[in-house]
Amino acid sequence: MSEITRRQALGHLATAFAAGAAIDHWLAAELHAQLRAAGTTFTPKALSAQQFRTLERLTDLIVPIENGKPGALQAGVAGWIDALLSVNEELKSRYVTGLAWLDQTMTTEGGTAFVSATPAQQTALLDAIAFKENRTADNTPGVDFFILARRMTVDGFYTSDVGIRDINPGGRPPHGTFVVPQEAVDYVISRSPFK
Amino acid sequence: MAQDRSTVHDVVIIGSGAGGGTVTKVLADLGVRVLLMEAGPMVTMSGFKTLDSPLDAWHRGAGDAATLYTTGQGAPLQNTSIVRPPNATDEPYTVAAGSQFRWSRSRVIGGRTNHYGRINLRYSDYDFKNKSMKGVGFDWPIAYEDLAPYYDKAERFIGVTGRAEGLRSAPDGIFQTPAPWRPHEHLIHRACEKLGIKATSSRQAVITSPLNGRPACIYCGNCGRGCTFRSNYASSYVQIFPAMETGRVTVLTNAMARELVTDAAGKVTAVSYIDKATGEERQVRCRIVVLSASSGESARLLLNSKSSRHPQGVGNSGGLVGKYLTDTVGFNLSGNVPYMRGMPPFASAGYGAHLYIPWWKADRHNELDFPLGYHVELGGGGFATPALGFGAEAYEESQGYGLPMRKAIRDSYGSGINITFTGRGSMVPNEDCYCEIDPDGAKDKWGIPVLRFHWKWSDYERNEARHMRESFTAIIEAMGGTVNAGGGRGGRGRGAAPPDPNQPPDGRPQLGAGGGIIHEVGCVRMGTTPNDSVVNKFCQVHEVPNVFSADGGPFASHGDKNPTHTIIALAWRTAEYLAEEMRKGNV
Numbered sequence: 016m017s018e019i020t021r022r023q024a025l026g027h028l029a030t031a032f033a034a035g036a037a038i039d040h041w042l043a044a045e046l047h048a049q050l051r052a053a054g055t056t057f058t059p060k061a062l063s064a065q066q067f068r069t070l071e072r073l074t075d076l077i078v079p080i081e082n083g084k085p086g087a088l089q090a091g092v093a094g095w096i097d098a099l100l101s102v103n104e105e106l107k108s109r110y111v112t113g114l115a116w117l118d119q120t121m122t123t124e125g126g127t128a129f130v131s132a133t134p135a136q137q138t139a140l141l142d143a144i145a146f147k148e149n150r151t152a153d154n155t156p157g158v159d160f161f162i163l164a165r166r167m168t169v170d171g172f173y174t175s176d177v178g179i180r181d182i183n184p185g186g187r188p189p190h191g192t193f194v195v196p197q198e199a200v201d202y203v204i205s206r207s208p209f210k
Numbered sequence: 211m212a213q214d215r216s217t218v219h220d221v222v223i224i225g226s227g228a229g230g231g232t233v234t235k236v237l238a239d240l241g242v243r244v245l246l247m248e249a250g251p252m253v254t255m256s257g258f259k260t261l262d263s264p265l266d267a268w269h270r271g272a273g274d275a276a277t278l279y280t281t282g283q284g285a286p287l288q289n290t291s292i293v294r295p296p297n298a299t300d301e302p303y304t305v306a307a308g309s310q311f312r313w314s315r316s317r318v319i320g321g322r323t324n325h326y327g328r329i330n331l332r333y334s335d336y337d338f339k340n341k342s343m344k345g346v347g348f349d350w351p352i353a354y355e356d357l358a359p360y361y362d363k364a365e366r367f368i369g370v371t372g373r374a375e376g377l378r379s380a381p382d383g384i385f386q387t388p389a390p391w392r393p394h395e396h397l398i399h400r401a402c403e404k405l406g407i408k409a410t411s412s413r414q415a416v417i418t419s420p421l422n423g424r425p426a427c428i429y430c431g432n433c434g435r436g437c438t439f440r441s442n443y444a445s446s447y448v449q450i451f452p453a454m455e456t457g458r459v460t461v462l463t464n465a466m467a468r469e470l471v472t473d474a475a476g477k478v479t480a481v482s483y484i485d486k487a488t489g490e491e492r493q494v495r496c497r498i499v500v501l502s503a504s505s506g507e508s509a510r511l512l513l514n515s516k517s518s519r520h521p522q523g524v525g526n527s528g529g530l531v532g533k534y535l536t537d538t539v540g541f542n543l544s545g546n547v548p549y550m551r552g553m554p555p556f557a558s559a560g561y562g563a564h565l566y567i568p569w570w571k572a573d574r575h576n577e578l579d580f581p582l583g584y585h586v587e588l589g590g591g592g593f594a595t596p597a598l599g600f601g602a603e604a605y606e607e608s609q610g611y612g613l614p615m616r617k618a619i620r621d622s623y624g625s626g627i628n629i630t631f632t633g634r635g636s637m638v639p640n641e642d643c644y645c646e647i648d649p650d651g652a653k654d655k656w657g658i659p660v661l662r663f664h665w666k667w668s669d670y671e672r673n674e675a676r677h678m679r680e681s682f683t684a685i686i687e688a689m690g691g692t693v694n695a696g697g698g699r700g701g702r703g704r705g706a707a708p709p710d711p712n713q714p715p716d717g718r719p720q721l722g723a724g725g726g727i728i729h730e731v732g733c734v735r736m737g738t739t740p741n742d743s744v745v746n747k748f749c750q751v752h753e754v755p756n757v758f759s760a761d762g763g764p765f766a767s768h769g770d771k772n773p774t775h776t777i778i779a780l781a782w783r784t785a786e787y788l789a790e791e792m793r794k795g796n797v
Contacts, residue, residue: 077611078615079612098268098269100276102276145610146609147609163279165611167279169601173600174270174598178596182555182623183595186559186593193560194557195392199556202553203393203394203396203547204397204400209400
């Protein structure tokens, strides 16, 4: 197991369990599976180890753990993005530049690289680039990179097994019968003009 | 020229979509040996990626070079093997100056039935009698009663969902039990009720109980990819593959028909075609030929079959081949129903919409400024399995990141954002909508002259679209929703096409290009004499009785209903007639 993957997997487990007592049983299973898989797989193909750690942290901030339910980090989104970067030089260049922008800006403002800054410093920086109305001449490269990274993080998360189960636990086919829960019908009818 | 002299096929069927598939199956069951010719390749059941998810590709749809995120061009994951548009350079068509037309073609066994919306609606009595009942367009030489037994046969064989309602605009059939309505469909049903409009269970060529060896639907929502379980209709797996098992069907793929070869008496004796694999021109000899290549392609074949006996092409002494081309009037409007936010998610995929709205003013056209009606197809409101782009609308609105963004995405999921109303309206055939052999001599890769299309919407269609906008707005507002910005556009949704710019900006919706809804019919129309039509009431070419038409070509007028079901029923009737004529020795 490489250093990155070991730390990554153990880190996920620690972060997840630290997030609260109410952890879904499938979350635990997911993380155990990931821990096992980590022994044989992941090394970034496109990014350096430092860049990849920064990307992982960025995806973790974009789709964080919510009430014990895993987020983008646990779903391995950074690995999927890295794989896409490895086949598209233009895309890779935008990430390399964007991640460097995060590091440089954090170094200027906080005296440290993005990944080693405190969570408060990290969110302060993201707050400045995650809203279009906060765009300035200075932070435009950061805003543009964030729009791309958010889009790809959300894409990667909600197309992962973890993300699909998160958004609609009962939603995957096949089903032998088509059932519309009365609860769902009541929910809308009770709020409608037809109640 | 290569010709197989050893075999004279009883029947050569050109094209394997709804019409060709039906004729193949019906004739094979009646003991007739057929050769089925298709311009594209064979399709296999493993080619239908019905249950594939984004996770089945490492890039999840971003493309092998992740181009989705640089050029915007992703990779379709699911239907590359079943939707086979011809290479536009190899097989072009042209559009006359001042016209807008888009021709969707699929070159593969099963044609467009592999991926169509599975909406199978019977025509109404008045759809066959527009001239005498509505004062516009043309009457068919047959009536609803002539086709009703064949709608019955088609429904018994392929299976169509629905609920009997006794509506003139939506004749009842032999229905599979429909799936229940989703919450937003309940709302639409009630809103329509309040407005005096009857909405009912959708009529989809999907089976909810096992039928003829096919298993019931598993409600995965992916009908458009073709069904690897065969639980919906496509001519490939419901008709052609079973027909091949009879041993009476020979399939000739990658065979692009060039022309019908006629003898001194004017009868067709062979079909000349290009073997696309070698580029070589070949012929198959036949006693009877059935044109099922789509209304446009069948017209092209007739027009390209010129000889001393048929100087204008086969069946074209009256100059009617290619004329009175029609499509469907399309208009979309979406609305937002905010109180649906937070509805508990469930497995809502089903089989497309489970509710639709048949035309509700069939007997009140005197109140309207357009003569023919429309029906409404419904979309949205469900909980789709996420794909790339999921949640984008929510986070582009909310901006930000983290838990608030995650909540915004969850709240927007299936919450009623973009409940879509898609109008599908009847068009009155007109003199300005037709196809012809390109007069400038354009040819395809094999030197076959191509079609040039002409198109013009009339006020009838534009008034109809305005009524769609008014009625959809009323329904959305009756639900307590709001119409989304943009105000709706013609031709959006399935078969989206850019608006036809030749329409004055007069407040009525701008309709899309002709052909954009992919319901193009006509061009080989049915009638009583060679002066008013190409084929007779049995879809047999007046002047050349060993040529039959079995696709959308014979439609003398076009109801609001999606044409597939009527193509199937008409082809079924034609095939039975043809088999009987063969038995009697008449053809």
